[in-house]
Amino acid sequence: DTAVSQTPKYLVTQMGNDKSIKCEQNLGHDTMYWYKQDSKKFLKIMFSYNNKELIINETVPNRFSPKSPDKAHLNLHINSLELGDSAVYFCASSQGGLRSPLHFGNGTRLTVT
C-alpha cells in the first residue's frame, strides 16, 4: 500500500564506495524528486524528473547520478562517497509538478564512515 517507497532505509558505508538508493511510487504521478536533508534538518532539492525527463538538476556533484527507467521509479546512484554525503535522502512524487502536493518516502539515512 505504500505510496512512495525507498530502499534501503539505512545505509552505512565507507568513504570511496559506490552505492544506490531506489525509489518507487505507485500513485501514478508523473514527477519525481530527490531531496537531501542534512543533520540540521535543512531540506534541499537535488533532482526532479517529469515523465522520465530531467528538469531540475541543482548544483550537485557529478558523483550523484539519478536514473529514471520509467515514470514510477527514480533511483539515485552515488560514486566515490564522501563523509559530507552523510544525510537523509528523501524521494518524493507529485502529479503535474507542484500543482499537487508532494508525497514523500520515509527517507534513507546514509552514513559514510
Place this chain on the structure above:
Amino acid sequence: GNSVTQMEGPVTLSEEAFLTINCTYTATGYPSLFWYVQYPGEGLQLLLKATKADDKGSNKGFEATYRKETTSFHLEKGSVQVSDSAVYFCALSEMDSSYKLIFGSGTRLLVRP
C-alpha cells in the same frame, strides 16, 4: 534568490497551549506557500497551503494566512496536542518553476502532556 526563514526551535509547549511558528519569505512575484509536517521516522506530509495573498490555508486545526505586506505565512493552532509533536517546514514554490519547492530549515515542536 528566493528563500524561506523559520523561527529556530525547538518550541516546547504544554498540551492545549496556543502555537505560533513564524515563517517569512523572500521571493520575486507571488509564490505559493506551504506548510509541511514531518513526524518522527517519516517523510514530509503537506499540512496546508495558500496560493495567493490573503488566502488562509487550514487543516487539522492548523491555520496560516498568506500576508503579502509582511511576506509572512505564520502557522497557528489554538490548542496543541501531544500528537502534534513533529518538525514543521515552511516552503514556497518558485514562480519560474513549477517543480521546485524551497524549504525553510524546519521548526521542531515538542508538546508535553
